[in-house]
Amino acid sequence: MESASTIGQGRIQLTDELAAILQWPQSTKAPRHLLIEALAGTGKTTALTALYDGLKRQGRQALALTFSRKGRRRFLGQYKTLFDASLNEQAAHALCNTFDEFAIRCLRVHSRVKRWEAGTLGRAIVDDDRPYLAMEQAVALINQHAQRHDMDPLPTDSESILALLELITNLKTSLTFTRAPFDAYNQEWADEFDRESIQLALQALKLPPWSFSLYQEYEKQRDAADFLCHGDAAYDLAQEPAAIRQYCQQQGIEYVLVDEFHDTKAVHFAILAEMAKAGCRLVAVGDRNQDIFEWRGATTFDAFEAYDQQLKQVGHLPLSITYRFGNPLAKTVKGVLERLRGNELSITPLRDSRTQFKQLSLKTQTPEDALISLISKGMSAGAAGKDFAILLPQPQMAFSLMVCLHRAKIGYRCDGITPLHLSREAGVLRAIVLLIDQKLQREYNHLDCMALLLLALSPRLKLSADDYRSLEALLSERALGERQIVYLPANLPLALEMLRARLAETGAPDESPSLRGWLQRFRIREWLGVMSPTQAAAQAMQVALGQLAAQIEREGSKAFLAELDELAKQFSKPNVGYASKVALTSVTHCKGNEWPYVILPASGHQSWAEHLLATASEQQKRELYVGLTRAQEGAWLLVP
């Protein structure tokens, strides 16, 4: 039942602040565009769904935009719960799009430089592997160049190809290469001076020297193959402003509602600015303290400043009560906010709501034991596994936690982080163990094949492209044009022989090298370090490798492989027992979500402790803020 001061099935309090937002469209004196900058849990998404509902009732045409499919699901979920439980799929598509979906719609109808064949667009963006193949081709071309100039080649395993695709997508999102000096660079006419100025610009942006060439090769492949995929669509649309205007006018879009505005990067803002020019009124909700996408080298972009300065006629309305959590957590969050540069907002927790906050200094307990004991106690008190989220600043920190959760028989699901058995760190160690432990008796499986193919890419093994292809053909099969690979474990003994012979040619090993000795011999840390997107990720990779190597030395290779296989088995049934599984997720993936209990754990000597120090970077402080503000009933921070 709805009372006078509630809306959304009586679940949402109609405060004065919310009422002001809902009245903004009718107010003739109101500025043309609206920005609602408010802290975590203050009901930004909720307000946007209520505004959409109000506009719809007045017969106004509005479109909501989000930055990810997850964000879209959250927006639609809240709208359905509060305002329209009967919303069907078709209506949902007209109501809310991701930026990419919107871009594809515009381009489909109004693009002048179509990059696809009619009819293939839908398939191309959903399950086609053309972007993957195009990147593979682009990397092969870069590597031919590297070989001629005696440089280290780029890795070509599937995880690395996907990582390179992500890097190029991020660079496109920041529009870095559409600006000087990159925009004027012409490969055919370039002289030594032009090439040098490109290298200097890349250095200044802390980008790898090959990144601009890789971008160019990828774009050429994309042109030749006529396709559009996620990440490409918004980029292409930003180059075709006329298509945006035509689409908005044709569809009669009057209002554009942008959720999680802090995720706006240059490419998205270019689209929004064009929508404003087409006559749309914009409403954006966001929290600048939640901007935690630290992209290597991508030029920084202040969306809030751009909104105010470029759109002009911008009104600001507040939301100041947080509905997600109360004191004492709110007091801790206040402390973090005070240390954040540029934050002028303060948090007002809901009266009568209490949210625990505990910082646990671990003296006698290991961080892993402390985590298990916290969750077990909570579960004995009646909480379900799904009520807990374990949030990690770096995904690799989750590896040792996965092992201990598994041993304690606590189910977990990974959201946005690679499970241990599929990680590169476990993969290279698995392969080294298989290579060096000749007495190991086991029935080989697909993970062994994947691991060997990964290690075979290590530059230290110096396998020629032909040798690698033979190894690949020995261990895997792929139907033409499909990404799904079938592995052939029966051929593993042969592959091991081939690699051992190769190893013998690359120099005699020490007397009896330890596992860490082998890691050094293969220069694994340096090799994986090159592929880490940030400094912090490279450090986390190093620590994770060290911890896993120590585990193997302590417990033996056989036990290590058996445990990885067990973890893989658990993952082959991802949907079983959802309610009993705790969520293991990274801080970048947890945004917009909330859980009753949130744990910011420690693992080995890695923890959130650095984020608490006065010396913490702005990025670390924002991550801590995002992590803490996901909790509804309790948050724990473990410090070893």
Ligand SMILES: Nc1ncnc2c1ncn2[C@@H]1O[C@H](COP(=O)(O)OP(=O)(O)OP(=O)(O)O)[C@@H](O)[C@H]1O
């Ligand atoms: N006016 C309100 N009255 C009661 N509950 C509310 C109100 N606004 C939001 N909530 C509840 O508060 C919680 C947080 O809301 P919401 O997700 O919209 O906040 P947010 O500001 O978008 O969060 P974040 O900054 O983390 O993305 C939700 O559970 C929502 O149902």
